[in-house]
Amino acid sequence: xxxxxxxxxxxxxxxxxxxxxxxxxxxxxxxxxxxxxxxxxxxxxxxxxxxxxxxxxxxxxxxxxxxxxxxxxxxxxxxxxxxxxxxxxxxxxxxxxxxxxxxxxxxxxxxxxxxxxxxxxxxxxxxxxxxxxxxxxxxxxxxxxxxxxxxxxxxxxxxxxxxxxxxxxxxxxxxxxxxxxxxxxxxxxxxxxxxxxxxxxxxxxxxxxxxxxxxxxxxxxxx
Amino acid sequence: xxxxxxxxxxxxxxxxxxxxxxxxxxxxxxxxxxxxxxxxxxxxxxxxxxxxxxxxxxxxxxxxxxxxxxxxxxxxxxxxxxxxxxxxxxxxxxxxxxxxxxxxxxxxxxxxxxxxxxxxxxxxxxxxxxxxxxxxxxxxxxxxxxxxxxxxxxxxxxxxxxxxxxxxxxxxxxxxxxxxxxxxxxxxxxxxxxxxxxxxxxxxxxxxxxxxxxxxxxxxxxxxxxxxxxxxxxxxxxxxxxxxxxxxxxxxxxxxxxxxxxxxxxxxxxxxxxxxxxxxxxxxxxxxxxxxxxxxxxxxxxxxxxxxxxxxxxxxxxxxxxxxxxxxxxxxxxxxxxxxxxxxxxxxxxxxxxxxxxxxxxxxxxxxxxxxxxxxxxxxxxxxxxxxxxxxxxxxxxxxxxxxxxxxxxxxxxxxxxxxxxxxxxxxxxxx
Numbered sequence: 092x093x094x095x096x097x098x099x100x101x102x103x104x105x106x107x108x109x110x111x112x113x114x115x116x117x118x119x120x121x122x123x124x125x126x127x128x129x130x131x132x133x134x135x136x137x138x139x140x141x142x143x144x145x146x147x148x149x150x151x152x153x154x155x156x157x158x159x160x161x162x163x164x165x166x167x168x169x170x171x172x173x174x175x176x177x178x179x180x181x182x183x184x185x186x187x188x189x190x191x192x193x194x195x196x197x198x199x200x201x202x203x204x205x206x207x208x209x210x211x212x213x214x215x216x217x218x219x220x221x222x223x224x225x226x227x228x229x230x231x232x233x234x235x236x237x238x239x240x241x242x243x244x245x246x247x248x249x250x251x252x253x254x255x256x257x258x259x260x261x262x263x264x265x266x267x268x269x270x271x272x273x274x275x276x277x278x279x280x281x282x283x284x285x286x287x288x289x290x291x292x293x294x295x296x297x298x299x300x301x302x303x304x305x306x307x308x309x310x311x312x313x314x
Numbered sequence: 315x316x317x318x319x320x321x322x323x324x325x326x327x328x329x330x331x332x333x334x335x336x337x338x339x340x341x342x343x344x345x346x347x348x349x350x351x352x353x354x355x356x357x358x359x360x361x362x363x364x365x366x367x368x369x370x371x372x373x374x375x376x377x378x379x380x381x382x383x384x385x386x387x388x389x390x391x392x393x394x395x396x397x398x399x400x401x402x403x404x405x406x407x408x409x410x411x412x413x414x415x416x417x418x419x420x421x422x423x424x425x426x427x428x429x430x431x432x433x434x435x436x437x438x439x440x441x442x443x444x445x446x447x448x449x450x451x452x453x454x455x456x457x458x459x460x461x462x463x464x465x466x467x468x469x470x471x472x473x474x475x476x477x478x479x480x481x482x483x484x485x486x487x488x489x490x491x492x493x494x495x496x497x498x499x500x501x502x503x504x505x506x507x508x509x510x511x512x513x514x515x516x517x518x519x520x521x522x523x524x525x526x527x528x529x530x531x532x533x534x535x536x537x538x539x540x541x542x543x544x545x546x547x548x549x550x551x552x553x554x555x556x557x558x559x560x561x562x563x564x565x566x567x568x569x570x571x572x573x574x575x576x577x578x579x580x581x582x583x584x585x586x587x588x589x590x591x592x593x594x595x596x597x598x599x600x601x602x603x604x605x606x607x608x609x610x611x612x613x614x615x616x617x618x619x620x621x622x623x624x625x626x627x628x629x630x631x632x633x634x635x636x637x638x639x640x641x642x643x644x645x646x647x648x649x650x651x652x653x654x655x656x657x658x659x660x661x662x663x664x665x666x667x668x669x670x671x672x673x674x675x676x677x678x679x680x681x682x683x684x685x686x687x688x689x690x691x692x693x694x695x696x697x698x699x700x701x702x703x704x705x706x707x708x709x710x711x712x713x714x715x716x717x718x719x720x721x722x723x724x725x726x727x728x729x730x731x732x733x734x735x736x737x738x739x740x741x742x743x744x745x746x
Contacts, residue, residue: 145640148738148739167645168646171639174641186637186742188638190329199641203647
């Protein structure tokens with residue numbers, strides 16, 4: 092069963108002077124529980140594609156169906172609720188909120204759900220334990236290493252128990268050892284928890300650890 | 315959720331101390347100036363000692379008497395004859411009191427020193443209208459008043475200046491305007507801010523040599539000013555109608571003179587009647603409008619400045635807002651968050667502002683209050699007393715809180731709303 096179904100996706104950025112085609116006729120299907128990597132050179136449209144899958148951006152033409160829901164039929168608040176319940180994001184630069192400690196950062200997705208604070212705390216503590224950071228709950232992001240920041244970001248992505256994890260070069264800012272640790276966590280989330288993971292990467296070795304590689308060049312799928 | 319907003323607001327303060335400090339200071343100055351304005355206006359209408367019936371005390375101070383042949387005109391208070399024949403017998407007032415002498419310093423020589431005080435010649439009803447708290451002795455009675463007994467009541471501060479004691483002053487004698495007066499009561503010193511009820515010493519007007527003076531030309535004009543205690547607004551309406559009736563009868567019967575009724579001015583703390591036909595309520599009057607316009611101007615200028623600061627901070631926080639949006643926050647939720655965080659900062663500024671206001675009011679009380687209440691004191695250097703009941707008034711506090719909310723909305727709403735309109739992808743890609 093497909094949880095991600097992209098059909099005939101085009102994405103064109105228009106300014107007054109120029110028109111840039113970021114994606115051209117992209118057709119992708121990802122099955123539930125699959126670990127897929129998207130590879131390609133810089134500027135080939137990988138992140139644009141991930142934004143479209145994450146319903147952060149809409150395509151110029153084509154249809155986006157995530158967990159059976161069509162993005163183009165949803166209003167802004169519905170999209171927000173959908174992202175909150177079904178999707179978890181991991182960014183290359185972690186994108187942690189510097190004014191919040193680890194616990195509060197991980198709690199962010201749960202703030203937009205109707206949930207008691209004790210339940211929120213319990214879930215945050217559970218996921219922090221899972222990524223091995225339960226002893227850093229009160230630390231600020233500035234007090235953590237890059238690998239630890241990314242583990243916090245992964246904890247934030249999974250705390251809401253989403254079906255799909257979208258990771259945009261999750262190891263891009265980490266050294267190889269830390270990168271390997273993060274890959275291990277993502278694989279575990281895929282294998283043990285059965286979550287669907289879509290990961291953008293430049294790293295061939297990391298891509299080979301996934302179930303399938305989708306390659307891009309100049310906005311087009313090449314394999 | 316509020317706890318989280320509070321936590322985040324504190325974290326943001328710690329993170330950007332300069333911004334937060336400037337924001338709090340800017341809010342504090344705005345709230346301080348608004349609160350000072352509110353305190354000054356509040357004190358002009360609030361029930362403060364000894365004028366605790368302020369809502370229901372009405373004043374009639376001057377009339378215009380026109381000669382019917384148009385040759386001459388007097389604008390003045392009333393004569394003793396007018397007070398007795400027209401006003402003391404009014405049916406629509408609980409208490410009628412007449413007084414004169416405000417504006418003339420009472421000079422007293424004691425122990426080879428000269429003192430001057432703000433005093434007033436009044437009747438015994440004066441103490442039925444104003445609730446002076448006597449700490450020794452009692453006010454002069456109606457019998458004392460009718461018997462023209464030379465008695466004086468004075469404030470504790472006046473007694474201390476003259477005799478070095480308060481309760482020990484009872485029975486002692488002071489010489490004023492050529493007569494010896496015996497001290498019969500000592501009251502708690504009121505503040506000059508108490509307006510028409512303020513006095514440092516009060517003597518029966520019947521002890522003044524010329525209290526029954528009548529002018530040869532017009533028997534009705536003189537120096538007396540009237541004050542009336544009424545039950546409620548309805549009785550005030552009836553009182554005004556009764557006075558109009560008296561003047562109409564006078565105008566119809568006197569061959570030479572008439573009172574210009576449309577130029578009579580009757581007022582209480584909260585409303586006034588300048589044409590003697592209708593009342594202007596406080597909120598329609600100069601003070602009410604001044605408070606609203608003043609508040610708006612005092613808040614608008616800092617709000618514009620703070621708005622610029624918030625706008626730049628929202629730019630700094632775009633990435634955070636983008637992350638929150640990607641994890642499911644709606645624009646409304648984020649707007650609410652920013653407004654709450656900002657309100658917390660503004661309230662912190664408000665608290666500092668209220669303290670600043672108190673410091674300014676205590677430190678510059680002569681300057682602040684004498685501008686507003688200069689009519690009351692006739693003597694330069696009269697001390698301005700401020701009590702806690704005056705500036706810790708719940709009404710003023712609530713007004714300041716309202717000003718904080720207004721400042722928050724005026725300064726934060728538009729920049730926050732504008733910043734949150736940006737597409738989430740742009741927010742996430744922002745490298746700030």
